[in-house]
Amino acid sequence: MTIHIEASNGVCRVRVTGEMTIYHAAEIKQELLPCFDLCEELEINLSEVSEMDTAGFQLLLLVKRVASREGKPLRLVEHSQATLEVLDLLNMVSYFGDPVMMPRTMH
Amino acid sequence: MELDQALQTFIMESRELLEAMEESLLGLETFPDDRDAINAIFRAAHTIKGSGGMFGLDGIVSFTHVVENVLDRVRNGDVDVTGDLIALLLSCRDYIGLLVELIAVDSHAQPDSETESVGKVLLEQLKSYQKVNKLQPLARTTEKSQSRTSVLPHSSTVQSDNWHISLRFGLDVLRNGMDPMAFIRYLDNMGKIVHIVTLPDAMPLSLEMDAESCYLGFEIDFQGDGVDKEAIESVFEFVQEDCSIRILPPHSHIEEYTQLINDLPEDNIYLGELLVKCGSLTKKELEEALSVQETLRQEFSVEDAPKLGHILVEQGVIQPELVDAALGKQKVAKEHKAQESKLIRVQADKLDQLINLVGEMVIAGAATSLLALRTDDAALHESTSTLSRLVEEIRDSALQLRMVQIGETFSRFNRVVRDVSREIGKDIGLDVRGAETELDKSVVEKIGDPLTHLVRNSMDHGIEKAEIRLQRGKPAKGTVFLNAYHESGSIVVEVGDDGGGLNRSRILAKALEKGLVTANQVLTDKEVFGLIFEAGFSTAEAVTNLSGRGVGMDVVKRNIEALRGTVEIDSKEGVGTTVKIRLPLTLAIIEGFLMKVGSASYVVPLDLVMECIELNESERREMRGSNYINLRGAVLPFIRLRDQFRIRDKASRIENIVVVQYAGQRAGLVVDELVGEFQTVIKPLGKLFGNLKGISGSTILGSGEVALILDVPALVHRAIGMESQIVN
Numbered sequence: 017m018t019i020h021i022e023a024s025n026g027v028c029r030v031r032v033t034g035e036m037t038i039y040h041a042a043e044i045k046q047e048l049l050p051c052f053d054l055c056e057e058l059e060i061n062l063s064e065v066s067e068m069d070t071a072g073f074q075l076l077l078l079v080k081r082v083a084s085r086e087g088k089p090l091r092l093v094e095h096s097q098a099t100l101e102v103l104d105l106l107n108m109v110s111y112f113g114d115p116v117m118m119p120r121t122m123h
Numbered sequence: 124m125e126l127d128q129a130l131q132t133f134i135m136e137s138r139e140l141l142e143a144m145e146e147s148l149l150g151l152e153t154f155p156d157d158r159d160a161i162n163a164i165f166r167a168a169h170t171i172k173g174s175g176g177m178f179g180l181d182g183i184v185s186f187t188h189v190v191e192n193v194l195d196r197v198r199n200g201d202v203d204v205t206g207d208l209i210a211l212l213l214s215c216r217d218y219i220g221l222l223v224e225l226i227a228v229d230s231h232a233q234p235d236s237e238t239e240s241v242g243k244v245l246l247e248q249l250k251s252y253q254k255v256n257k258l259q260p261l262a263r264t265t266e267k268s269q270s271r272t273s274v275l276p277h278s279s280t281v282q283s284d285n286w287h288i289s290l291r292f293g294l295d296v297l298r299n300g301m302d303p304m305a306f307i308r309y310l311d312n313m314g315k316i317v318h319i320v321t322l323p324d325a326m327p328l329s330l331e332m333d334a335e336s337c338y339l340g341f342e343i344d345f346q347g348d349g350v351d352k353e354a355i356e357s358v359f360e361f362v363q364e365d366c367s368i369r370i371l372p373p374h375s376h377i378e379e380y381t382q383l384i385n386d387l388p389e390d391n392i393y394l395g396e397l398l399v400k401c402g403s404l405t406k407k408e409l410e411e412a413l414s415v416q417e418t419l420r421q422e423f424s425v426e427d428a429p430k431l432g433h434i435l436v437e438q439g440v441i442q443p444e445l446v447d448a449a450l451g452k453q454k455v456a457k458e459h460k461a462q463e464s465k466l467i468r469v470q471a472d473k474l475d476q477l478i479n480l481v482g483e484m485v486i487a488g489a490a491t492s493l494l495a496l497r498t499d500d501a502a503l504h505e506s507t508s509t510l511s512r513l514v515e516e517i518r519d520s521a522l523q524l525r526m527v528q529i530g531e532t533f534s535r536f537n538r539v540v541r542d543v544s545r546e547i548g549k550d551i552g553l554d555v556r557g558a559e560t561e562l563d564k565s566v567v568e569k570i571g572d573p574l575t576h577l578v579r580n581s582m583d584h585g586i587e588k589a590e591i592r593l594q595r596g597k598p599a600k601g602t603v604f605l606n607a608y609h610e611s612g613s614i615v616v617e618v619g620d621d622g623g624g625l626n627r628s629r630i631l632a633k634a635l636e637k638g639l640v641t642a643n644q645v646l647t648d649k650e651v652f653g654l655i656f657e658a659g660f661s662t663a664e665a666v667t668n669l670s671g672r673g674v675g676m677d678v679v680k681r682n683i684e685a686l687r688g689t690v691e692i693d694s695k696e697g698v699g700t701t702v703k704i705r706l707p708l709t710l711a712i713i714e715g716f717l718m719k720v721g722s723a724s725y726v727v728p729l730d731l732v733m734e735c736i737e738l739n740e741s742e743r744r745e746m747r748g749s750n751y752i753n754l755r756g757a758v759l760p761f762i763r764l765r766d767q768f769r770i771r772d773k774a775s776r777i778e779n780i781v782v783v784q785y786a787g788q789r790a791g792l793v794v795d796e797l798v799g800e801f802q803t804v805i806k807p808l809g810k811l812f813g814n815l816k817g818i819s820g821s822t823i824l825g826s827g828e829v830a831l832i833l834d835v836p837a838l839v840h841r842a843i844g845m846e847s848q849i850v851n
Contacts, residue, residue: 038297038298038302038335039588039589039590041334041335042333042334042335042548044334045332045334049330069297069302069304069305070297070302070303070304070337070339071297071302071334071335071337073304074323074326074334074337074338074339075334077321077323077326078326078328078332078334081323081326081328082328085328102304105304105307105308105311105319106304106307106319106321106341107318107319107320107321108321111321
């Protein structure tokens with residue numbers, strides 16, 4: 017798992033590559049939360065997330081909730097297949113409210 | 124004076140009780156339903172509070188009182204035993220221990236503000252277990268809710284054709300290696316999840332959120348043709364310890380939904396709306412449910428609710444193997460108690476005095492034997508030999524008094540390993556071997572810190588992350604092991620792990636960079652690994668760049684050397700690392716081997732002597748100028764004590780080699796005369812001679828002469844060093 021954070025013009029662009037699972041959850045959390053202090057907007061690119069378990073999903077929830085508390089916009093973009101599958105299973109696509117491309121095979 | 128002594132007893136008792144409390148708490152982690160352990164913990168807190176009150180130790184009493192209250196609720200089944208509760212209780216135990224130790228130093232001591240604030244935080248955390256749990260659900264209350272509804276007037280059932288499943292996962296479910304999502308996925312395969320609502324509300328925002336805890340709950344509307352309740356339950360079978368599950372069949376009574384709403388931790392109105400959203404209830408049904416709830420509240424007083432819950436747990440399903448485990452525990456506890464009553468508490472200094480006296484007696488006995496030998500009185504000879512045999516026995520049993528099993532020290536590490544593995548988020552177990560190995564109490568006391576350091580190091584840097592372990596074909600759960608055994612007059616304590624091992628080339632590169640070795644030096648693996656004990660290695664950089672290790676290892680080495688011990692390290696990359704600590708068995712009296720060079724006498728510990736070889740004239744000529752002989756085909760380096768200690772006496776006509784062994788290495792000591800076994804009472808040399816190399820102490824012979832005790836490890840090292848220098 018690697019996490020890449022880029023901040024410019026008050027927007028943090030985060031790209032998580034690899035597994036978003038319990039094994040890295042603490043690490044990812046530690047990287048993500050400080051982003052709110054750095055910027056006004058957060059965008060997380062999920063295109064390279066190869067695997068997501070409950071711990072990884074919880075992190076998205078955490079970020080979403082912190083974002084709404086702080087009143088800062090959060091965008092999840094380019095969901096990978098693994099991410100979409102989780103959001104769909106738990107019926108959380110609308111909760112996050114980001115536009116997603118749902119592949120035909122999943123429905 | 125009287126009171127002071129009583130207070131001492133209180134402190135000692137408290138320490139024991141706290142230790143028992145810790146043991147039981149750790150046991151609860153494995154068997155959360157162990158009634159005996161819960162009772163033992165309660166009793167410990169209760170006793171400490173009670174006796175603390177006798178001495179007017181208000182700080183201890185008031186804090187322990189709160190802990191006791193929570194424990195009482197646990198005992199009555201009002202509060203569930205969870206990982207969090209155990210962790211909190213362990214912290215409370217530590218805090219009480221801290222207060223007791225403060226009293227031990229000064230009976231009027233008041234905790235400083237920092238300590239007090241720790242106590243306050245703990246009390247705050249305990250509060251949540253004092254009240255909130257009234258609303259907290261207990262697992263498997265479904266049956267109860269059914270029995271309760273039967274009392275109520277018959278009312279309508281809900282329209283929904285679907286099952287309703289409520290899940291609230293426990294905090295530890297992820298850490299226990301289970302993924303809630305996997306269960307939901309499985310459920311989806313079994314039938315169809317019509318609707319699912321994910322509840323994120325239990326998750327704390329910001330830093331307190333532990334990324335490895337699970338905070339989620341789910342409300343599921345589930346459609347399954349031909350699926351019965353048992354089948355649904357079986358989906359969650361593996362997780363039932365860590366999850367509160369409620370299953371309502373299709374067309375359940377509205378009261379059952381009412382009960383469900385009541386039992387769940389979230390706000391009632393909010394829950395109701397969730398159920399509607401889920402499709403399990405219609406709006407109208409919800410209104411009905413909430414009104415039934417009102418009636419219920421009037422019929423059953425609020426205090427009634429949690430009690431019903433706990434009766435259930437008592438009658439509830441407890442697996443037979445848990446009962447067996449509890450019985451096993453009980454037996455162990457009983458044996459422990461029986462052993463306790465056989466012990467007498469003795470002041471350590473009284474014991475030290477006894478050992479000193481025995482030491483003097485050994486010397487005086489040797490003098491008497493010597494005098495007796497000069498006479499021809501056979502009866503006297505016999506009497507002194509009986510006497511010296513008895514003295515030997517007394518010496519042995521006196522020393523035995525100071526010997527304690529290392530197991531007690533080892534068992535403390537259960538807690539260390541548990542705490543550290545949580546801290547760093549790795550699943551690591553502790554494997555203890557050789558716990559019955561005995562060593563001197565004074566050594567045991569001093570070895571705790573170095574061991575803690577090594578164990579932490581192993582866990583932190585040695586053991587890899589779970590996925591790397593799996594890649595390498597090792598079980599995901601790492602193991603740290605502690606082992607102890609006796610080996611030729613020393614005790615060996617091993618701290619090891621099945622982790623990644625040390626990276627030889629990186630250490631070497633680092634050592635070159637630090638200037639600890641030169642590029643053309645040829646080093647064995649052991650020598651390379653030994654470099655991490657050098658002071659220069661303890662830099663932060665070493666932790667990240669190397670495979671870890673080396674943080675404060677020089678301190679460990681110094682501590683061990685202060686005990687006249689040595690430390691070495693074995694490692695295989697990818698397989699694991701073992702640190703071996705070798706310590707002298709005792710610090711007071713040893714069985715020695717006496718020998719002479721000229722008129723000077725020397726003693727080596729008998730356990731280290733392998734054999735003695737007489738050198739004849741031709742051999743002596745042969746080995747002149749060299750520092751080794753051929754001993755049955757193997758090279759044996761040796762040291763001439765005559766040269767080593769610059770003895771100017773005339774060289775004797777015969778010479779002998781005493782072959783000694785230490786840490787698997789052999790060397791010879793060339794002496795004039797072999798005298799034989801000798802009871803050696805070790806007398807320290809005093810500060811003036813503190814830096815003397817090759818001598819570790821002195822002793823007094825029966826004739827009153829002084830003999831020096833040789834420091835065999837240093838001499839062996841020197842002999843081998845000299846030899847390899849010449850070879851190079």
